[in-house]
Amino acid sequence: MNEENRAQPFEPKIIAFLCNWCSYAGADLAGVSRFQYSTNIRVIKVPCSGRINPLYIIKALYSGVDGVLVSGCHPGDCHYISGNYFARRKFALVKRFLEYIGIEPERIQFSWVSAAEGVRFAQIIDKVTSEIRKLGPLTYFRRDTGQKGT
Amino acid sequence: MKRVQSELVENVSKLLRENKVGLFIGYQDGSLPLRTSPCFVTKHEDVQRLVWNSFCANNLSVYLKSVLPGLPANGRIGILCKGCDSRSLVNLIVEKQVKREDVVIIGISCPGVVNTDRLLAHLEGKKIVDVEENDEDIVVKFDGGEERFARRDYLYESCLNCAYPTPSVYDILIRVGKHSPKPVFPDPMINEFNKKSRTERWQIFEQELSRCIRCYACRNACPNCYCKECFAEQTKPRWFGLTNEHSDVFFYHVVRILHQAGRCVDCGACVRACPENINLRLFTRVLVDEVKERFGYEPGLSLNDSSLLATFSTDDKQEFMAEAD
Numbered sequence: 475m476n477e478e479n480r481a482q483p484f485e486p487k488i489i490a491f492l493c494n495w496c497s498y499a500g501a502d503l504a505g506v507s508r509f510q511y512s513t514n515i516r517v518i519k520v521p522c523s524g525r526i527n528p529l530y531i532i533k534a535l536y537s538g539v540d541g542v543l544v545s546g547c548h549p550g551d552c553h554y555i556s557g558n559y560f561a562r563r564k565f566a567l568v569k570r571f572l573e574y575i576g577i578e579p580e581r582i583q584f585s586w587v588s589a590a591e592g593v594r595f596a597q598i599i600d601k602v603t604s605e606i607r608k609l610g611p612l613t614y615f616r617r618d619t620g621q622k623g624t
Numbered sequence: 625m626k627r628v629q630s631e632l633v634e635n636v637s638k639l640l641r642e643n644k645v646g647l648f649i650g651y652q653d654g655s656l657p658l659r660t661s662p663c664f665v666t667k668h669e670d671v672q673r674l675v676w677n678s679f680c681a682n683n684l685s686v687y688l689k690s691v692l693p694g695l696p697a698n699g700r701i702g703i704l705c706k707g708c709d710s711r712s713l714v715n716l717i718v719e720k721q722v723k724r725e726d727v728v729i730i731g732i733s734c735p736g737v738v739n740t741d742r743l744l745a746h747l748e749g750k751k752i753v754d755v756e757e758n759d760e761d762i763v764v765k766f767d768g769g770e771e772r773f774a775r776r777d778y779l780y781e782s783c784l785n786c787a788y789p790t791p792s793v794y795d796i797l798i799r800v801g802k803h804s805p806k807p808v809f810p811d812p813m814i815n816e817f818n819k820k821s822r823t824e825r826w827q828i829f830e831q832e833l834s835r836c837i838r839c840y841a842c843r844n845a846c847p848n849c850y851c852k853e854c855f856a857e858q859t860k861p862r863w864f865g866l867t868n869e870h871s872d873v874f875f876y877h878v879v880r881i882l883h884q885a886g887r888c889v890d891c892g893a894c895v896r897a898c899p900e901n902i903n904l905r906l907f908t909r910v911l912v913d914e915v916k917e918r919f920g921y922e923p924g925l926s927l928n929d930s931s932l933l934a935t936f937s938t939d940d941k942q943e944f945m946a947e948a949d
Contacts, residue, residue, distance in 0.1 A: 528882045529855060533863055536875050543946070549938065559936035566918060567885045567911060569944050571878070574818070574910045576826025585946040597948035614826065617864075617871050 486540035486606040490515040490599070491530065493523045493558075496547035496588045503592030511596035512603035515543065522546065524557030528568045531582060538616045541581040541606040545598070548586040558586070580605040581612060625757050628732070628800050629676045635730055635796055636702060640668035645702035645728050646695070649687050651680040657752040658740045658764070662687060676704075676800075678738040678757055678775060683893040685712040685847035688722055701727050706734035708782070708891035710791030711924025712847035715887055718929050721850050724793075731794030735801050736775070736783035738762065741901075743778055747771070759801030782892035782905060785811055792925045810913035817906060829874075829907070835900040836873045838866070842904055843880060845897035848887040855879060877907070885911045886932025889924050 492498040498519050504511060516539075520526060523546025534542045544565065552558045565584045573579040583602050587595045632650070639645045652663035652673045660679045664687075665671055684703055691701060705713060710731055716722040743764070750766040757763065762773045787807040791797070817825065840856065843849045855863055856876050864875040881904075890912050894904045915921050918941060921932050 529863065529879050532875055532878050532882075536864060536871055549942070556936060559938065559940070560933065562940050562942055563919070563933055563936055566941070566944060567914060568882060570914050570918075571882060571885070571907075571911055574825065575829040575878070575907060576822050576824075578822065579944075583946045584944065594948045598946055601949060602946060614830075615871065615874060 484607060484610055486514050486603065486609075486611070487538070488515045488541045488543060488603060488606060489534040489539045490517050490543045490545065491520050491523070491526055492517055492587075493525075493546040493553075494519055494521050495553035496551065496586075497523075497545035497595070499589035500545075500587040500591050500595040503589065504595045505592075507592050509592055509596040511599045514603045514607075515599055522552065522554050522557035523561040524552075524554065524559075526561060526564070528564055531568060535577075535581070535612060535615045536617055540609070540612045541583065541602065543583045543585065543599075543602050545585045545587050545595075548588055551588060577612075577615065578609050580609060625677055625759075625800075628798055629674070631798050632676050632704070632730065632732075633671050633674055635798070636665065636674060637668045637671045639702050639728060640665070640671065644700065646699040647691060648674075648702035648704075649684050649691070650674045650704040651676065651682070651684075654679075658738075658743055658755060664691070674704075676732065677755070678735075678762060679740055680704075680706070681737040681740075681780070681892075681896055683709050683712055683845070683847055683891045685709050685716060686845060686893065688713070688716065688727070688847070689850045692722060692726065695726065700725070702730060703727055704730050704732065705791050705794065706732055706737075707786060707789040707791055708734075708889050709847075710793055711788065711889040712891060714793050714924040714927060714929075715848055715889065715931070716850070717927055718924075719887075719931050724927065729791065729794045729796075731791030731797045733790040733797065733799050734783075734786075735759065736779040736786065736789070736805065738775060738778045739780050743773060746773070780892050780896075781813070782890050782895070785890075787922075788925070793927060809916065811909050813906060814910050814913055817910075830870065832902050832906070833873050833877055834870060835902055836868060836877070837900060838868045838873065838876065839899060841897040841899060842894035845893040846884070847891075847893070848884060848889075849880070855883075877904075881908055881911065884908060886915050886919075886921065887923055888912050 526544050531542050546558045569582055572582055585598050636648045648665045650663050651660040653675055654661045658679055662682055663673055717724050752766050754765040762775055764771050784805055785807050786805045865872040888908050890909055
């Protein structure tokens with residue numbers, strides 16, 4: 475065993491908010507099709523990506539996850555017609571602001587995944603997970619654990 | 625300035641006498657020199673209390689949320705608005721918190737307001753007896769002398785980069801001397817901050833906010849924070865701790881600033897309200913610029929706007945979305 479394997483590699487915890495109609499079904503399809511993807515995500519099903527209050531993203535980071543992914547239907551495909559368009563505006567601002575104050579932008583990710591895109595779902599999860607794994611744990615935003623600094 | 629004040633008093637007196645408003649919100653001399661406090665006038669005999677000077681800093685629109693519910697039917701409120709105050713007020717109207725017909729707006733084409741703390745720092749505890757000012761200068765008289773300050777050098781940062789000194793909506797407009805700020809977009813301060821490395825930015829954020837004592841003055845001073853129950857005080861669920869540990873403070877400020885996205889008019893009320901002198905503007909302004917750049921939207925300019933996050937365009941940019949490789 476080489477050095478790297480003996481020290482346990484860091485496995486990030488990622489919260490994935492998936493919309494009921496597309497991305498959650500996409501995840502389901504990835505599952506029933508037996509696609510392999512990273513096991514780092516914890517899924518929270520929401521009715522629509524427009525249901526995501528930026529507060530939830532901040533709350534997740536505060537509660538000790540290393541990254542957040544929000545995924546919804548492709549623009550134009552929203553079950554509620556326009557929920558994801560409203561969501562997109564909020565996402566842009568959340569992402570910009572967190573990046574501005576010095577949180578790695580890779581920790582907050584947004585994607586569109588339809589119910590037919592099982593492969594794409596697996597790919598996106600793998601990609602997001604590997605990006606966050608590279609960053610290491612998010613220590614400086616979570617509920618005070620005594621650790622300071624970046 | 626004297627002319628402006630008498631014009632203001634005259635107008636308010638008329639409004640009250642003719643029963644056009646039941647209450648007028650303006651400024652009066654504060655209990656300390658070089659300060660003003662909000663003034664609520666209900667009788668026209670009291671209008672002489674009203675003042676206008678370089679220290680009329682508060683955003684008065686913030687008081688509408690507390691006085692409007694107690695308003696008698698058909699009662700209207702008169703309010704003095706600088707450029708930024710009027711934008712806050714328009715925003716409240718757009719978000720249906722205030723009815724346009726409930727307010728009579730006396731607009732002032734604002735010459736910018738002066739940062740009292742910076743003036744006082746120069747006066748080093750001298751006992752101030754009188755202040756006179758004109759369009760260019762402020763003359764502070766104290767025991768044993770006087771000192772002259774150029775107004776322009778002491779304006780608040782948000783005033784120096786103000787794009788709309790003249791109210792966007794008003795019923796009566798009072799013109800004040802010249803103020804010709806040259807707004808720079810995006811704000812130079814933001815550009816400067818953006819150039820720093822990610823860790824440096826976080827360190828500054830951490831350092832600034834570590835002074836926060838969670839008094840919520842920034843929230844209370846802001847006209848656009850009108851929720852009856854604030855997320856910071858919700859108990860079901862309680863979103864985060866009530867302490868002033870770093871993580872709780874970050875949570876509060878990040879969410880508060882995100883709530884102001886598309887609403888903030890960069891009036892600087894939160895910065896002035898902060899007892900710890902936290903430079904909140906460094907963090908609120910970035911979204912003002914981002915909203916303008918990304919969505920071409922500036923809040924509070926027109927009554928026909930719909931609020932930024934209550935609407936969308938199918939053409940909104942989405943370059944930030946994650947894609948599969």
